[in-house]
Amino acid sequence: MIKHVGILCIGDELLDGRVSDKNGRHVMSLGEDRLFQVRELRIVRDDEDRIVQALDALSSCDVIVVSGGLGPTADDRTRESAAAWSQDVLHEDAASLQRLEERARERGYTLTENNRRQCSFPSRATILATEVGTAPGFRVDHRGCATFFFPGVPREFQWFVQRYLLNELTPDQHAPRASARRRYYGLGESKLETMIEGIEALARQLGARVGYRASYPVIEVSLKAPDDTALTELLTFIDARISPWLVAEGDDDFFARVGRRLVEHKATVAVAESCTGGLLGGALTRTPGSSAWFERGYLTYANQAKIDLVGVNPATLASEGAVSAAVVCQMALGAARAAGAPYGLAISGVAGPTGGSTDKPVGTVDFSLHTPQGTFHKRAYYPGRTREEIRTASVYTAMALLLWHLEGRLDAHAVRGPFDPARVEAGVTAAS
Numbered sequence: 001m002i003k004h005v006g007i008l009c010i011g012d013e014l015l016d017g018r019v020s021d022k023n024g025r026h027v028m029s030l031g032e033d034r035l036f037q038v039r040e041l042r043i044v045r046d047d048e049d050r051i052v053q054a055l056d057a058l059s060s061c062d063v064i065v066v067s068g069g070l071g072p073t074a075d076d077r078t079r080e081s082a083a084a085w086s087q088d089v090l091h092e093d094a095a096s097l098q099r100l101e102e103r104a105r106e107r108g109y110t111l112t113e114n115n116r117r118q119c120s121f122p123s124r125a126t127i128l129a130t131e132v133g134t135a136p137g138f139r140v141d142h143r144g145c146a147t148f149f150f151p152g153v154p155r156e157f158q159w160f161v162q163r164y165l166l167n168e169l170t171p172d173q174h175a176p177r178a179s180a181r182r183r184y185y186g187l188g189e190s191k192l193e194t195m196i197e198g199i200e201a202l203a204r205q206l207g208a209r210v211g212y213r214a215s216y217p218v219i220e221v222s223l224k225a226p227d228d229t230a231l232t233e234l235l236t237f238i239d240a241r242i243s244p245w246l247v248a249e250g251d252d253d254f255f256a257r258v259g260r261r262l263v264e265h266k267a268t269v270a271v272a273e274s275c276t277g278g279l280l281g282g283a284l285t286r287t288p289g290s291s292a293w294f295e296r297g298y299l300t301y302a303n304q305a306k307i308d309l310v311g312v313n314p315a316t317l318a319s320e321g322a323v324s325a326a327v328v329c330q331m332a333l334g335a336a337r338a339a340g341a342p343y344g345l346a347i348s349g350v351a352g353p354t355g356g357s358t359d360k361p362v363g364t365v366d367f368s369l370h371t372p373q374g375t376f377h378k379r380a381y382y383p384g385r386t387r388e389e390i391r392t393a394s395v396y397t398a399m400a401l402l403l404w405h406l407e408g409r410l411d412a413h414a415v416r417g418p419f420d421p422a423r424v425e426a427g428v429t430a431a432s
Helices: 023-034 048-058 078-085 094-107 113-119 154-169 189-195 199-206 228-245 254-264 279-284 303-310 314-320 325-339 387-406 421-426
Strands: 004-010 037-044 063-067 090-092 120-122 126-128 137-142 145-150 178-185 209-215 218-225 246-249 269-273 294-299 343-349 364-371 374-381 416-419
Touching (some): 004 048, 023 037, 023 063, 023 154, 048 063, 078 145, 120 137, 189 209, 269 279, 303 325, 314 325, 325 364
Antiparallel strands (some): 126 137, 343 364, 364 374
16 A cells, blocks of 8 residues: 655755755655655744644645654744644653663763763654654654654764665555666657657556656656556556666666676767866766776867877867867767777767757757767757756767667667767768
């Protein structure tokens, strides 16, 4: 049975712009794999009446998760609110006080009177001991709803979620459960949905659900099904239509996946970057162990750097310009040669906000992938995007080209090539 969850985040700082909510998002991110559904998230100030009203409103859920307001100061009103809502009284817990006093002695500070407030709980509550801070959490069962009260510090909150909440939210071992998440790059949300038209009808027929989440520049499709057979049918449906654009599955990281594929091919990659200014190399080295697949990077922002570091022909630069098929292909080939790597990636573009022209407006970016089979070229255009969005999308495009080649899916995409080294050295033109 899928459980319904309500989330209540408490704190004036969440409503005046000082702090953004991370805890509600953390709980929601766990729902896909554990098959619970967040019905509602509320954010309220440190005000007892408002907290009680919010708990009342959420009490139709199976589980409520409360974040914040368990500190020692007078404005932390969650304990009093929990007692008022559950028609209980606060009681100081001797064991919690003893642990707090021991912690103070170990760390060499004197326990103040207001610290004792963190040892007060509704008398019928179940106290949840902590190993990551001073404030224990607690659980109140009221109106048929299990309500968990956790500290608001994200690191502490996540620890309590892992220790105490997940068992409550995980279906029992006999409950049907199957879920999957797939992430795609190179398709807009509306185009992706159009390409898998019919998936909603199939999901209804199978008693399943389909969800979409756009997180620029990637689109995530999430599937929840009553059993593995139904999930397989849904995955088969979408794989037949959009698998060429797949970049990650489940908890897999797109950039880490690229690294694993390089290791499987016993290969390394070198990069030459212009408009991305090192972001591509950063993406390739974000995953621990990246020395197994990343050889080196060349930051060739200036034209002379392209000539000096990766051997771009000065005549090619003069005739075609830095943002061109000819130059970017020479960059990819030159980076691979200079590093002694079988693969080379190169990016050169106009990230803006200035520097564009009629032929090459802001958002125009050229990419090249050098492989043992030859050198490929792709031009992309990102209209209406900010400088950082263009740079981010450029990194994803370059990484996707490499991944799709390594997984045998590059032929499904609009790329030119492969060009042999002689052709690249002569200058790959736009009409080639």
